[in-house]
Amino acid sequence: MSPGFQRALATLARFNDAHPWSHNDAYAALVLHHARRVRAAGGTEALDVGCGTGNLVRRLAGVFPAATGIEPDASTAAQARRTTADLTNVRILTQPFNELQGNRYDLITFVAVLHHLPLKATLEKTRELLRPGGRLVVVGISREAPADLPWSIASMVLNPIVGIAKHPRRSHTIPAHMTAPTAMAEESFEEIALAAEHTLPGARLRRSLFWRYTLCWKAPGSPWPAIATAEVPNSRSSGWRRRS
Numbered sequence: 001m002s003p004g005f006q007r008a009l010a011t012l013a014r015f016n017d018a019h020p021w022s023h024n025d026a027y028a029a030l031v032l033h034h035a036r037r038v039r040a041a042g043g044t045e046a047l048d049v050g051c052g053t054g055n056l057v058r059r060l061a062g063v064f065p066a067a068t069g070i071e072p073d074a075s076t077a078a079q080a081r082r083t084t085a086d087l088t089n090v091r092i093l094t095q096p097f098n099e100l101q102g103n104r105y106d107l108i109t110f111v112a113v114l115h116h117l118p119l120k121a122t123l124e125k126t127r128e129l130l131r132p133g134g135r136l137v138v139v140g141i142s143r144e145a146p147a148d149l150p151w152s153i154a155s156m157v158l159n160p161i162v163g164i165a166k167h168p169r170r171s172h173t174i175p176a177h178m179t180a181p182t183a184m185a186e187e188s189f190e191e192i193a194l195a196a197e198h199t200l201p202g203a204r205l206r207r208s209l210f211w212r213y214t215l216c217w218k219a220p221g222s223p224w225p226a227i228a229t230a231e232v233p234n235s236r237s238s239g240w241r242r243r244s
């Protein structure tokens with residue numbers, strides 16, 4: 001890398017630091033889209049793994065009767081409790097995901113978290129924790145590989161533009177909602193796709209902007225096992241139709 005290019009990157013990094021915005025929160029609309037689909041199908045409980053300072057679990061609580069955030073870092077979990085203090089349908093557990101036991105969920109989300117955990121074991125545990133017909137939504141971070149380059153270049157160009165739009169005044173500190181612990185990703189997108197293919201057949205993975213990928217998977221089965229093959233009302237007519 002030439003010294004001139006290195007200087008340009010350092011200048012860009014300083015600019016981005018001065019106009020911070022959360023690449024994770026940018027995916028909230030996608031997660032909430034899936035959350036509403038799950039809720040419409042009768043789902044009642046969501047789990048946000050590695051909930052950080054609680055931004056997403058707060059929004060999931062607006063969709064589901066019950067939302068749980070799990071966060072092993074004690075001070076980050078305390079911040080998540082403050083973020084959600086006014087909500088009675090939220091609980092924040094201070095523990096790592098591998099120690100979670102008992103309950104099953106209709107929606108499980110990992111936003112910028114999966115790369116903190118052992119990939120295969122985590123996907124397997126998630127599969128066990130999802131109720132029939134439930135969904136997994138991952139907004140993930142992978143180790144940069146040559147195939148990611150087009151997305152990375154587009155993200156490098158767009159990042160400062162979004163930064164100045166969202167945070168026009170220069171900042172000298174990291175916003176509180178962006179203070180959760182971070183880690184470097186070890187697996188590439190291709191490696192994650194391979195693991196998902198084995199553990200979660202039919203999972204859909206896509207490279208995405210701002211150094212993220214998305215993974216969505218629907219657990220087999222119906223959220224209403226008792227009436228899975230029965231007839232249910234058709235909302236568009238007074239008749240009845242068979243659920244697909």
Ligand SMILES: C[S@@+](CC[C@H](N)C(=O)[O-])C[C@H]1O[C@@H](n2cnc3c(N)ncnc32)[C@H](O)[C@@H]1O
Nearest residue numbers: 024050051052073096097111112113116180181
């Ligand atoms: C980059 S932060 C993302 C936080 C939040 N999801 C967000 O979008 O802002 C990663 C989070 O994963 C949490 N984490 C790390 N290891 C974990 C584990 N074993 N189980 C659950 N969460 C974990 C970290 O403490 C941290 O809060």
